[in-house]
Amino acid sequence: MEIIKINHSIHERFHFDTPLVIAMGFFDGVHLGHQKVINTAKKIAEQKGLPLAVITYDHKPELVYKKMDGNDKRYITIYRTKMNILEHLGVDYVFYINYSYSFQAQSPQNFVDNYLVNRFNADTVVAGFDHTYGDKDADMDRLPHYADNRFSVVKVSADLIDNKKVSSTRIRRNLESGHIKTVNKLLGRPFYNEGVIVHGYARGRELGYPTINIDYDGLQMMPSIGVYVTKVKIGNEWFEGMASIGRNETFGDNNPITLEINLLNFNRNVYGENVQVKWLYKIRNQVKFTGIDNLILQMDHDKMVTEKFFENV
Numbered sequence: 001m002e003i004i005k006i007n008h009s010i011h012e013r014f015h016f017d018t019p020l021v022i023a024m025g026f027f028d029g030v031h032l033g034h035q036k037v038i039n040t041a042k043k044i045a046e047q048k049g050l051p052l053a054v055i056t057y058d059h060k061p062e063l064v065y066k067k068m069d070g071n072d073k074r075y076i077t078i079y080r081t082k083m084n085i086l087e088h089l090g091v092d093y094v095f096y097i098n099y100s101y102s103f104q105a106q107s108p109q110n111f112v113d114n115y116l117v118n119r120f121n122a123d124t125v126v127a128g129f130d131h132t133y134g135d136k137d138a139d140m141d142r143l144p145h146y147a148d149n150r151f152s153v154v155k156v157s158a159d160l161i162d163n164k165k166v167s168s169t170r171i172r173r174n175l176e177s178g179h180i181k182t183v184n185k186l187l188g189r190p191f192y193n194e195g196v197i198v199h200g201y202a203r204g205r206e207l208g209y210p211t212i213n214i215d216y217d218g219l220q221m222m223p224s225i226g227v228y229v230t231k232v233k234i235g236n237e238w239f240e241g242m243a244s245i246g247r248n249e250t251f252g253d254n255n256p257i258t259l260e261i262n263l264l265n266f267n268r269n270v271y272g273e274n275v276q277v278k279w280l281y282k283i284r285n286q287v288k289f290t291g292i293d294n295l296i297l298q299m300d301h302d303k304m305v306t307e308k309f310f311e312n313v
């Protein structure tokens with residue numbers, strides 16, 4: 001898969017020679033609904049013998065017109081994760097457009113002419129039923145009008161789970177309320193993220209539960225504070241683990257939020273390793289314990305729950 005970064009003013013003369021089948025969308029999460037769009041485009045590309053391209057953007061469009069804080073500015077899938085998943089879906093080219101004020105200020109007709117036709121040589125454009133590519137007049141029902149027979153348009157219907165639309169917003173809400181099973185169902189894979197193992201306060205080994213402390217990208221949206229069953233990939237190996245994401249309240253108020261994972265049947269020095277964490281099940285909320293002994297007793301119990309989880313999968 002080739003990633004081609006496009007800036008509105010720098011790449012004015014960009015032109016792709018081969019006609020393309022293009023799936024268009026922001027695709028945060030690359031959830032089951034997004035996968036339906038991309039798989040539809042993939043099938044058409046195969047039937048026509050053309051490459052499959054995805055048009056996506058480097059950040060949320062809202063960033064151009066409002067101040068964003070907290071989880072609002074974070075992503076279910078950051079750049080690397082999104083690209084990784086797109087590659088696995090069989091995408092040949094990604095046009096990664098810098099979403100700037102000047103890019104968004106184009107009229108829908110200009111976007112279609114400048115981008116879909118002139119730059120990207122669209123043969124077919126596929127997107128979800130609610131996709132917009134500019135202002136309120138830029139919906140999928142009007143795309144054939146702007147296309148004016150220069151490319152075909154395919155509108156993909158909503159993917160429903162439990163009678164509700166699969167959407168990034170629904171996934172974000174479930175992440176924020178710790179409903180990781182629902183998150184994973186909507187994504188069509190376990191929610192995962194990446195990071196690097198750094199030093200903590202060396203308390204873990206004294207508690208009898210050493211933890212890898214994971215430093216992750218600030219733009220990565222994480223599950224809500226709590227204790228979770230996870231799988232952790234270090235090098236090429238997967239390990240079972242119990243994760244704590246929280247402020248380690250037992251050790252004082254207002255600590256920063258950290259991600260720490262005790263790995264089962266593991267005893268190695270792994271500082272500096274890159275890891276991937278797959279989130280599988282929420283065990284409980286964080287507790288501010290009155291003493292270390294109570295925290296240890298609770299972690300003994302968490303370990304039992306974690307082992308049971310893996311016995312039953």
Ligand SMILES: Cc1cc2nc3c(=O)[nH]c(=O)nc-3n(C[C@H](O)[C@H](O)[C@H](O)COP(=O)(O)O)c2cc1C
Binds near residue numbers: 200201244250261262
């Ligand atoms: C499975 C698990 C559950 C935890 N639950 C809590 C908790 O409920 N309350 C809390 O204050 N800390 C909790 N912790 C965090 C420990 O306080 C933390 O791992 C310990 O302070 C080690 O810190 P260090 O890595 O900086 O040495 C938990 C840790 C793990 C691995």
Ligand SMILES: Nc1ncnc2c1ncn2[C@@H]1O[C@H](COP(=O)(O)OP(=O)(O)O)[C@@H](O)[C@H]1O
Binds near residue numbers: 205211
């Ligand atoms: N079962 C285990 N789970 C997690 N880390 C382990 C385990 N066994 C050994 N380690 C090592 O111990 C380190 C964590 O020890 P800990 O006392 O929690 O110190 P710190 O929090 O300062 O890193 C890990 O980074 C890892 O290198």
